Amino acid sequence: MGKSVYVTTLEGYSGKSAVALGLLDALSRRVQRVGVFRPIVLGDAATGDPGQRDYVLDLLVAHEAVTLGYDECTGVTYDDVHADPVAALDTIVERYHRVADQCDAVVIVGSDYTDVGSPTEFAYNARVAANLSAPVLLVVNGADRSPDDVKVLADMAAGAIAENHASLFAVVANRVTDPDLSGVVRALARDGVPVYALPEEPLLSAPTLADLLPVCGGRLVSGDPALLDREVLGVMVAGMTMPNVLDRLFDGVVVVTPGDRPEVVLGVLMAHLSAGFPQVSGIVLNGGIELPSQVTRLLESAGATLPIIATDLGTQETSTALTSMRGRLRSGSGRKVAAALSLFAQHIDSDALLDGLDVARTTAVTPLMFEHQLIDMASADRRHIVLPEGDEPRVLAAADLLLRRGVADLTLLGDPIRITAQAASCGADITGATLLDPETSELTERFAEEYYQRRRHRGIDRVEARTAAVDVSYFGTLMVELGLADGMVSGAAHTTAHTIRPALEVVKTVPGVSVVSSVFFMCLQNQVLVYGDCAVNPDPTAEQLADIAVSSAATASAFGIEPRVAMLSYSTGSSGAGSDVEKVSAATELVRARAPHLLVEGPIQYDAAIDPSVAATKLPGSQVAGQATVFVFPDLNTGNNTYKAVQRSAGAVAIGPVLQGLRKPVNDLSRGATVRDIVNTVAITAIQAQQLDQQLDQQVGQQLDQPVDQRAGHPEPEAVR
Template identity: 35%
Template sequence: MQHTYLLSPLGASTGASSIAMGLMHLADQRGLKAGFFLPVSQSVQSLSASFGSKPAMGMEQLQQYMSDGELDDALELMVASYEEQAADCDIVIVLGLASNDATPFATKVNSALAKSLDASVILVATDTEVNPQHMNRKLEIAAETYGGAIHGRALGVVINKAGAPRDVHGTIRPEMFDTQGREIPSLEALEKQLPIFRGGHFKLFGIIPWQSRLMAPRTIDINRVLPVQILHKGQAESRRIEHVSIGARSPGNLVEVLQPGTLVVTSGDRNDVLQAAALAEISGNPLAGVLLTGGLQPSEGTMKLIAPALELGLPVMVTKTATYPTATRLPALYPYTPEDDTERFASIIDHVVAHLQREKFREVISVEGERRLSPAAFRYNLVRVAKALKKTVVLPEGDEPRTVEAAIISANKGIAHCQLLADPAVIDDLLEKRGWSRPEQNFEVIDPRTIRNNYINSFVELRKHKGMNEVRARQLLEDSVVLGTMMLEQNDVDGLVSGAVHTTANTILPALQLIKTKPDASLVSSVFFMCLPDQVMVYGDCAVNPDPDAQQLADIAIQSADSAAAFGIPPRVAMISYSTGSSGSGADVEKVREATRIAKELRPDLVIDGPLQYDAATTASVAASKAPDSPVAGKATVIIFPDLNTGNTTYKAVQRSASVVSVGPMLQGLKKPVNDLSRGALVDDIVYTIALTAIQSGSEGELEK
């Protein structure tokens, strides 16, 4: 059964779109397919585009309907658009209108739309009302619009931007230094203060504290509100404007405002201000940039003088607009998040989700049916379970930059205790050059030279049947992957992740020699967890076995199905070929057909079918014509490729073309978890592979909970 939730903003600039993103993420984590619906185009077009939806109508069109007294006609168009966009969703988040000078009818439209869509309502307020009595009255009046706080549609409220800095008129001013934030009440205190919450019918779903960086646009985004010429781009694409300072003072009086994240706006002939900004940059205060006004540009000599600051990334731009109108236009940057600013979107979602009351939402959001494991749900569960297990994962490629960054992220999130095998001096230098902070815990750098001798005797004992001796063991342990594998074999760590710079053979061979396979495993294979836009699929084998025979292919299918089930994915296994069913013939097709027969015979409990072409396996419309009687076609979750050439090519094409996070490859069949990375792995790929490895070393079944 589909559920619809309308977010009703109580005033302007409540940040209701941020709450919408947070709610959709929460729903996705629970495996629910969430849709976003924008009834009227507003100042959140980037949000609408990000979720693949389109407004039902433009604002001018709605204004015309309202002036003509034709609200019902407007609602008819909105509902039609809603039905088209929300047809296959479990829940739909509808962003209501915010009341402002252009939309005095917002409350009327929101109320009518909630009835038309049979939507429950969540109010979105800010902490504008300092007096609790005023806040309570405001919420009661808003709830009455939807039938009251006890028996109506209004489920509760989210208070956003709590503690935001405001000017004397109460307007949020994120761009200025001289604004004061407010003390944020605790959720428990506010629930006790406001009578509307005491009955338990109307809920306080969360208090989202103000965080200036979430509102901060990138320096490069200035060109969205001002015509600018870039004199030096520097790090304009990554630095953010947290404050704006008008450089009208003398340099000596600018010291207190030349802080990280400050955009200095000054006349183009104020070389002294530009030089002061450069000194601040060199002193370790990365400014958002310097914006020179009046169309005046610094001399070539001045630019040479500030060259050290430019090398550090200080952006310098110039606009023909005068200083005052420039400063007054800059605040227009803050409410708008460009579609390509994925970092800001992600930060907003993380912040909102961290402060929403999950259990309260669970009480009101309930959907029956099979749980769909979305990418967000899969990644969320990986991190959740890995954090609980508190495992140690060794990273033999300890000085590889992507690996170091992934280790920092994993440590900060508590995913695992990461041990980097590297020269500590190299790591210190890398951290300084990249501007990364060393995590206070879960991050350890081990110099391989200090521990190699600890494993020589054990290495000789394990390989003595192959003629291993101390001299040869010492030589082999010079390889950090071999050393890390010995650490795992000796139970000094719980798992190993490598492959960012080493080949698959470099990672797997030591594991086969020292860790060995499980008693019931006939071979080692691999799977990728492919985080596609709507679901997570399992691809196997894309990394290990070049050309498996029918028996081996059947074993790979069984291993992959079990891995899918262990990580919460209902296994429906498609054996891939260039032919579907009995439509083709040839040695390659026959191998897949025989492998399917063997797998079914060995594991009759599995839902498995083949040969199937990829489109028949994954696309319902194609399956209906090519394999109408297949229990797998059109809804496969586990894809088994006939050989390494096909599998590796397909996974990389999907990963790169669709910007998909691929977690893995996860090796199957070893006694202890050793996981290989693609040499083209992204930092996110490594982070989630670390989490996956930690879980493998614990209890995989925990992920299904």
């Protein structure tokens, strides 16, 4: 049975769902099988009646780490507790054990104070926790409360927990509005109990436009229905002239105006699409007055996506209805989920928390765990990544997620007006990114001259150099080469050649490496393998194959995978002959000569490299056979087909291609890349940049450790100069 923790609170609206989500996400980084259990839910606990589905449980079971369904994760209903509390508790315990028996860890989320007095309901939650042998993580609502007020609530709850024979594991003061978070933590301090404080995040309690539609009796009259999921951070009644309306706009606002004020509608819409104004969530036309037909035709012909809602309510009734609605953190709220996870990661030491819960790390690495690892590594030391395809909707959606999670600092290339309009159209918040237009940037002339000086020996003149400099791929590559960005990710809307050619011309390869190559991280059910080269080199020579092997091993090591390299062929050892086998054999010897510390085996067949039983027969005693982690394919045809076959037939998650061999990180996306692919590739690029800086620091340290007379023949690294 797995470890468990019971997340509960003294009152409603404490934000415990956000804390539970953060805890669940932290556990998914440490164990393979994470479960969720909700002892008391609304509606039919056995069938999960859609009309009464529990939104907190929906949120948590939607997490990728949770494999159990909604029905399996429920205990009893409120009606069951009211009818017979003792029998309900017996059912809760029995249903909980069904979940716990299938999981390494379980997050249990207490009830929501729907219709029971607080003291009675909290005591029952404490009793449930005691019967499930689950320590309690107490969430205390800190909104508009002093540290002393929060302490009183926590002490009251701690007393009730002890009275009901449960144990207090940790305390989280959530939604804290007091600016002194450390003061709240000090007030709550108690021996042996970790205490954390999370500040109020308005986005988490903001309603969406979809939430507001029913409360004002509204109907969508224009715009993209998908953008009704956009959160509303405030309401503004536009009862003033247009210049004053523009001055009062803010991000996430809903503008309320009568339908006979078309100039307000058009002015707000233009501001929403402009790079110089905040992004608006929507417009509400009150009073039952429709827009003039001419304006409606204009909106339709312009393809305006900003939601415009009509209501028959008057101005005061509309604003009262809209401001009275409180939003919830739901499974479909991507922006809220990202904000909640970011808040948890920033303010709670999850490793220390889980160590206290005594949750041991698994040695297996699932695809989700590996992706978490990428995000965590990138976020720990943020780097600056440039994205040349700034107006591509998938890139914008990925940028929104990356910025919210603090994965990297971003520069988007392209026309800022077009980028901002596209972001507004798809509901992406990119206010934290830098927008640069190569056509007008003050950097363009500098880049043109730099490119000319580097390529004039190839016959490039200054006119051609400037043409190259305004190309987004060249502009982004020059940013990386000149230290204005740490890495570049492109390819969602450009060919591989368009991404790699500028890098080969400007960044060039690492000294001693003759070829740029690629790897895929193949995330299997419980381990991650590295496949190279499956995307770039059609038929590498023995020397190039050796370069690919050494580069792939270094990439594996950089991402926490111990490199054991299999040089693949249709023959194992000396069992076969032919030019293809001889190429792999020669490449293997070159790898051993260049990197004698590296564990490498070849020629070797795939089954002997991956399967210990086959390895014991074909290559007994090998340190690589049967346990290889890096697979180097003899040609692109073999590599590309193999990675796709494993991806489809074994259900593996393929992350890549990741380019290697360049002096600075530039990575190519598939033109079919998903938002998730882009997020992962940006994280990988940031980690590659971190690794390069660490290598430079090591080189500087080694040179500075040498006696002065031995440094004479070594030029100082650029960072020292």
